[in-house]
Amino acid sequence: MKIVIVGGVAGGASAAARARRLCDNAEIIVLERGHYPSFANCGLPYYVGGKIQSRNKLLVAPIDMLRQRHRLDVRIRSEVVQIDRDNKQVSVRNLESGEEYTETYDKLIIATGASPFRPPLPGIDGPRVLELRDLNDADRMYELATSGVTRATIVGAGFIGIEVAENLVRRGIHTTIVELSEQVLPPWDQEMIAPIDEHIRAQGVDILLGESATSFDDGPDGLTINLKSGQALKSDFAVVCIGVRPESQLAADAGIQCGDRGGIIVTDQMQTNDPDIYAVGDVTQVSCFVSKTPTQIPLAGPANRQGRIAADHIFGRQSSYRGTQGTAVVGVFEKTAAMTGLSEKQLKRLDIDYEKVYIHPANHAGYYPGAEALTLKLIYAPKTGVILGAQAVGGDGVDKRIDVIAMAIQGGMTVEDLEEAELCYAPQYGHAKDPINMAGFVAAGVIRGDQPVVHVDSIDPQMFLLDVRSEAEFAAGHIPGATNIPIEVLREHTDEVPKDKTIAAYCKVGQRGYLATRVLMQRGFNVVNISGGYTSWLRSQ
Amino acid sequence: MKIVIVGGVAGGASAAARARRLCDNAEIIVLERGHYPSFANCGLPYYVGGKIQSRNKLLVAPIDMLRQRHRLDVRIRSEVVQIDRDNKQVSVRNLESGEEYTETYDKLIIATGASPFRPPLPGIDGPRVLELRDLNDADRMYELATSGVTRATIVGAGFIGIEVAENLVRRGIHTTIVELSEQVLPPWDQEMIAPIDEHIRAQGVDILLGESATSFDDGPDGLTINLKSGQALKSDFAVVCIGVRPESQLAADAGIQCGDRGGIIVTDQMQTNDPDIYAVGDVTQVSCFVSKTPTQIPLAGPANRQGRIAADHIFGRQSSYRGTQGTAVVGVFEKTAAMTGLSEKQLKRLDIDYEKVYIHPANHAGYYPGAEALTLKLIYAPKTGVILGAQAVGGDGVDKRIDVIAMAIQGGMTVEDLEEAELCYAPQYGHAKDPINMAGFVAAGVIRGDQPVVHVDSIDPQMFLLDVRSEAEFAAGHIPGATNIPIEVLREHTDEVPKDKTIAAYCKVGQRGYLATRVLMQRGFNVVNISGGYTSWLRSQ
Numbered sequence A, B: 001m002k003i004v005i006v007g008g009v010a011g012g013a014s015a016a017a018r019a020r021r022l023c024d025n026a027e028i029i030v031l032e033r034g035h036y037p038s039f040a041n042c043g044l045p046y047y048v049g050g051k052i053q054s055r056n057k058l059l060v061a062p063i064d065m066l067r068q069r070h071r072l073d074v075r076i077r078s079e080v081v082q083i084d085r086d087n088k089q090v091s092v093r094n095l096e097s098g099e100e101y102t103e104t105y106d107k108l109i110i111a112t113g114a115s116p117f118r119p120p121l122p123g124i125d126g127p128r129v130l131e132l133r134d135l136n137d138a139d140r141m142y143e144l145a146t147s148g149v150t151r152a153t154i155v156g157a158g159f160i161g162i163e164v165a166e167n168l169v170r171r172g173i174h175t176t177i178v179e180l181s182e183q184v185l186p187p188w189d190q191e192m193i194a195p196i197d198e199h200i201r202a203q204g205v206d207i208l209l210g211e212s213a214t215s216f217d218d219g220p221d222g223l224t225i226n227l228k229s230g231q232a233l234k235s236d237f238a239v240v241c242i243g244v245r246p247e248s249q250l251a252a253d254a255g256i257q258c259g260d261r262g263g264i265i266v267t268d269q270m271q272t273n274d275p276d277i278y279a280v281g282d283v284t285q286v287s288c289f290v291s292k293t294p295t296q297i298p299l300a301g302p303a304n305r306q307g308r309i310a311a312d313h314i315f316g317r318q319s320s321y322r323g324t325q326g327t328a329v330v331g332v333f334e335k336t337a338a339m340t341g342l343s344e345k346q347l348k349r350l351d352i353d354y355e356k357v358y359i360h361p362a363n364h365a366g367y368y369p370g371a372e373a374l375t376l377k378l379i380y381a382p383k384t385g386v387i388l389g390a391q392a393v394g395g396d397g398v399d400k401r402i403d404v405i406a407m408a409i410q411g412g413m414t415v416e417d418l419e420e421a422e423l424c425y426a427p428q429y430g431h432a433k434d435p436i437n438m439a440g441f442v443a444a445g446v447i448r449g450d451q452p453v454v455h456v457d458s459i460d461p462q463m464f465l466l467d468v469r470s471e472a473e474f475a476a477g478h479i480p481g482a483t484n485i486p487i488e489v490l491r492e493h494t495d496e497v498p499k500d501k502t503i504a505a506y507c508k509v510g511q512r513g514y515l516a517t518r519v520l521m522q523r524g525f526n527v528v529n530i531s532g533g534y535t536s537w538l539r540s541q
């Protein structure tokens, strides 16, 4: 068996290593265009910022290890320029010598990844307009960032843009982020990411939303980034991080089927339309685990596991890719945003019915020092309660809650399963009723009709806004037009609540508002609780 | 509807609060023997140690809040001394006045918890032999611990004993722990808890295993704790934490059925044999989620949820308790031990077939600073791969992995589901192949026969021990009798490996040993990998 793998990093190296374990006498050739196989793409921003100090650490599996331990024929600076399916061979260009040769295969695995998208803007190819995909890019950025420069502009506020921003700030560089959409970190829902936006700005980063770069002028006094609005930003350099595109041209040219957005179409065993050719990682189009619709989510976990699955299939192991859940996390100046499953905006786009709840608990028992607030949004099917997605932002413990819900989604579990989840509890780790349980309680209450809710984006001006917090809390700020009746005395003051209107009760986070809702419902009022309370309302403003 | 609740802390207060939400005009009386309802038992050790500074913070729901917000008739210092089922009434003793009165009920909820076990040892009732259950106990221990004393002895190395030890050390007190069994934290398997034992000793705590107190002598120069071995420990005070016993006498006296170990027997809706009487929390016997056998696991999460379920059933909501998974966590001087499901020793006791694997990954990508080693033991059904339990020890990220597996157990999921788990990955949070995936890979490999393993406790002296680490690693220490052939050169040296013996390959943690196993298997050798490698072997010594 002779396996040729194109691309030698996350998906490719994983496929190669797994294939070697499954078959020690297979011939396995890994062709990598760059200078290094198997490096830590995800660590690059932190190397630029100096958080990771040793460049060597980024070489996860150095070439010698792959050669000796795994007996892989790894060839760097080797670009595959053509796939000849009829003769089952590829043409390889040695980028050092310029020479080309062919290599036959029994099975071919395409793991070429995705390259940063570079729109054809004037000046974008200038020397001070960077991108960040590989070690060469990182070296260049490292050099610039440590050369005494003071101003950088990042175009694009996705994961990589935000990680680069954090790391340039770490180097003392004043950083501006320009983002086309109306929020940073577009995969998250806007209201969830608002506190992260605020937190980034609080570090001195300028964020320009609804804005885009139209051209780059490289002049003697620095780089000018011209924006759609007419504004011009002076910078020492710019980094373009506006998403990636599958590197599928090679495959497409050989008649391998690709999807609308360029990803190679694969089966659950990562086979393309040519059964001898597999594709894994960022170059593929996969199906979304929740909606079963086609998607492209360029993340390292899926790439690694897909590589493993392709090798499994070649050697007759039964494993199959279940689709991508979109579980993602990003660190933002010591805060964390994480998500799994579908976002609300994706659900809207796909026209899938959903309900949602928000909670704002602390990551662990409030009486134990160091508790940090987190916000958790749980999205689920309105009738069955099957979990469709979740997002969380905050500090410690955010990734934990999303991982637990990711597992629940994989298991097809419901909000009732979250109610009954039995999770680790000691005061420094969680709560006797963990945020996971709490989200389950609230969502199940909504489904059962015990807790009718209204979301801040749907509050109707006709509603009677009832603030059940204390007088002091009310005085410190409230939703305009609200009437204050603290929950403690509500039962004696129900005559002040109108019977002919819908009452929208609220408190700080939703819990007292819920109790008020129960008190009023049982007295015949038409009442809903504002989900997430004043905290969610404030974020929506 | 008139509901009387006996006991007003985790289970009782939760039942009361939920009942109130479900029915605002029910009469709900909470009878609590102590001075405070709804306090943070779990915070008591940290208050003693000064980590939690404000005593007030321990009052999670102060009595006024329960009265005003939840309209609960909370009566403290009120002990229920008798249940009269025929007349559906309880006798209540006012512990302040000594007076007794009766209170009728429509539904009674028993949430009396469990009290520290105090064996009838000479001197155990002396003033310097403490226990820790409530705020009074904490006040007493606080006073002693801050009075300039220097030596304390803790009898019992369960959660509470260990937490108390940590907090006495925090106060600068030299602490000795005496434990009857051969390990600290008996719910965990011994080999898993070995590094925690070491870590506790490294803080200056003396641990005496296989040892127990036989009597306490209170003398002018301090307390003497006499041990089974004949040894006598001088201390300023002792704390007895050798487990708890359900406070079920009250119920038993009224003909409520209890199990062998004293817990009140309940249905999944928390009903006792008297349908108008419920029992929740530490006082109950529940079934184990995994084995379906009766168990008593005194933890706050289950108590809280059971209280909610009892209230649900009274008010016609469909919810039911699924059994206790035994998910638990304990912080030990900045390290963490966590577990979920059944331990290996429980499985043995229950004679349930299982397989297990050990991995020793870092909590997050090694190339990102601050990675900490953790050890994860995954226990599963040998054929189906259904997960039966997991234990982890280490630093950050231990609770997260156990919570994810707890959710997987609840969902009846298998090791293959762990292989395909899609979890949060960025370098400061995890790995592209998270420890959860890794445990799934290894376990699935064992099931599929791709990775035959042997555990350190089953290594046969007839086996040929093959150390595939580097020469330097081998030189620094190895299993006696092992032969060193580094994995990188193994393929050229297979002639040095005997064909007529079982080869037990190993490396530092199991990964290279696995690769060696693959290499040799495919060449016709009879080979197994030592699960967890040299790290696991060292721990077993």
Ligand SMILES: Cc1cc2nc3c(=O)[nH]c(=O)nc-3n(C[C@H](O)[C@H](O)[C@H](O)COP(=O)(O)OP(=O)(O)OC[C@H]3O[C@@H](n4cnc5c(N)ncnc54)[C@H](O)[C@@H]3O)c2cc1C
Binding pocket: A006, A007, A008, A009, A010, A011, A012, A031, A032, A033, A034, A041, A042, A043, A044, A045, A078, A079, A080, A081, A111, A112, A113, A114, A132, A133, A134, A160, A247, A250, A280, A281, A282, A283, A298, A299, A300, A301, A303, B425, B426, B427
């Ligand atoms: C800066 C940065 C930070 C990231 N952070 C995270 C994170 O925190 N979490 C996360 O989950 N993901 C993160 N990612 C994404 C993650 O790195 C990718 O999803 C993953 O590497 C994809 O694996 P892959 O094997 O498909 O592609 P890649 O890892 O990109 O590997 C593809 C390789 O193929 C080579 N190649 C392409 N074409 C050819 C050819 N014709 N011939 C030969 N070789 C070729 C390329 O040189 C490349 O090295 C990050 C990515 C970047 C760039």
Ligand SMILES: Cc1cc2nc3c(=O)[nH]c(=O)nc-3n(C[C@H](O)[C@H](O)[C@H](O)COP(=O)(O)OP(=O)(O)OC[C@H]3O[C@@H](n4cnc5c(N)ncnc54)[C@H](O)[C@@H]3O)c2cc1C
Binding pocket: A425, A426, A427, B006, B007, B008, B009, B010, B011, B012, B031, B032, B033, B034, B041, B042, B043, B044, B045, B078, B079, B080, B081, B111, B112, B113, B114, B132, B133, B134, B160, B247, B250, B280, B281, B282, B283, B298, B299, B300, B301, B303
């Ligand atoms: C020091 C300590 C640390 C702990 N740490 C943790 C931890 O980190 N994580 C965890 O999950 N669990 C922990 N626990 C266990 C947890 O607190 C219990 O599982 C939980 O409180 C049980 O709830 P419960 O309602 O059943 O009983 P309790 O909370 O004990 O409440 C029972 C109440 O009933 C009252 N009562 C008893 N009999 C009568 C009567 N006849 N009349 C009136 N009142 C009566 C008692 O005074 C008591 O206040 C800890 C416990 C202690 C003591």
Ligand SMILES: CC(C)(COP(=O)(O)OP(=O)(O)OC[C@H]1O[C@@H](n2cnc3c(N)ncnc32)[C@H](O)[C@@H]1OP(=O)(O)O)[C@@H](O)C(=O)NCCC(=O)NCCS
Binding pocket: A008, A009, A010, A011, A013, A014, A015, A017, A018, A021, A037, A038, A039, A040, A041, A042, A043, A060, A061, A300, A304, A308, B358, B359, B360, B432, B433, B438, B441, B442, B445, B509, B510, B511, B514, B531, B532
């Ligand atoms: C380094 C690299 C080549 C390793 O590939 P790999 O060997 O398949 O993966 P790992 O090192 O994670 O090891 C996983 C294997 O070891 C086994 N293993 C892990 N721990 C083990 C243990 N303690 N005992 C036995 N086996 C173990 C697993 O079962 C698995 O083998 P399997 O797939 O045959 O079941 C590849 O992951 C890579 O190139 N990574 C860097 C690039 C990258 O991912 N970038 C994006 C993220 S920054």
Ligand SMILES: CC(C)(COP(=O)(O)OP(=O)(O)OC[C@H]1O[C@@H](n2cnc3c(N)ncnc32)[C@H](O)[C@@H]1OP(=O)(O)O)[C@@H](O)C(=O)NCCC(=O)NCCS
Binding pocket: A358, A359, A360, A432, A433, A438, A441, A442, A445, A509, A510, A511, A514, A531, A532, B008, B009, B010, B011, B013, B014, B015, B017, B018, B021, B037, B038, B039, B040, B041, B042, B043, B060, B061, B300, B304, B308
């Ligand atoms: C304090 C105590 C009385 C609270 O009981 P509780 O009100 O049932 O529990 P919580 O405060 O956690 O609130 C949970 C309720 O609020 C609701 N809720 C929580 N956050 C909400 C939000 N943002 N929006 C709407 N509802 C919310 C939940 O749905 C749940 O209501 P439900 O059960 O009717 O579905 C009880 O937990 C207690 O006594 N705790 C201390 C004792 C203890 O547990 N000790 C051991 C651990 S230290």
